[in-house]
Amino acid sequence: MPELPEVETVRRSLLPILGRRIVAVDIREPRLRRRVSRDLASRTVGQQIVAVDRCGKYLLLGLSSADVVLAHLGMSGTLILRPAGAPLEPHDHVRFLLSRGRVLVFNDPRRFGLLRVGRTESFAELRCIGPDPLSQDFSAELLLRLTRQRRRSVKNLLMDQRLVAGIGNIYANEILFEAGVRPGRRAQRLRRFEIEAIVRATRRVLVAAIAAGGSSISDYRDGSGRPGYFQLALSVYDRAGLPCRRCGTEVRRVTQTGRSSFYCPHCQR
DNA sequence: ATATGCACCTGTGTGC
DNA sequence: TGCACACAGGTGCATA
Secondary structure: OOOOOHHHHHHHOOHHOOOEEEEEEEEEEEEEEOOOOOOOOHHHOEEEEEEEEEEEOEEEEEEEEOEEEEEEEEOEEEEEEOOOOOOOOEEEEEEEEEEOOEEEEOOOOOOOOOEEEHHHHOHHHHHHHOOOOOOOOOOOHHHHHHOOOOOOEEHHHHOOOOOOOOOOOOHHHHHHHOOOOOOOEEEHHHHHHHHHHHHHHHHHHHHHHHHOOOOOOOOOOOEEEOOHHHHHHHHHOOOOOHHHHHHOOOOEEEEEOOOOEEEOOOOOO
């Protein structure tokens, strides 16, 4: 489910928790991709939530103690705000009871997500992720540097969180369609104008996707339970065999390093 | 450096 | 209707 646009949408929808205190923590299933921090409850109960930030696909809830709750939504995770008395739902793994009658629930059917508490500096996963593709750091100069000497495919490169943080399978495909570049192209063979097109396309696609509230392919919801609408605007992702919205040619699906890639053989070179 | 295969999980859709 | 199978937004490992 969640790539940068979905995580950013969740972040924005969670802003109403700012200033609330964590009153109780209920860990029902600690076995996520990594075990939920054993001291999650002891380090968060009594703390006030003072920040809701995003770093790539990670969400960071800043606490008044200077600790941070680090969350990753994996493939199927959601962080959702409900009324305090709302009934437990399937796959509700951790619940933070908040002041002023709300409960923040980490729900994740596949349990590929992550929920930890600690100092920001202590999280190794944050140390090795690249710049945010919406920041000024993500420029044609940077992408040019990243692509030199690398034989790997441009799509694979865009999805490498160490190089750029937040792009996953849906948006890598969409960005490359928008840029007119085939996903299988080797990074080092890209021309400068193509690099520039990819940088522009990245901004356009991610900004549009955030504006639409992300993509709800099956079950993604934001923190207030609302779906996104960008799936209706997808150009190639999950559209194998359907006509390209721009030229009518059939969209193709190929497998690259274990993931499905989609492209229009006419619009993308 | 990079690709592949697999592992971790559950849910859904498809074809028989 | 039931069953087997493929596949799904992510990441990390071991192996080539």
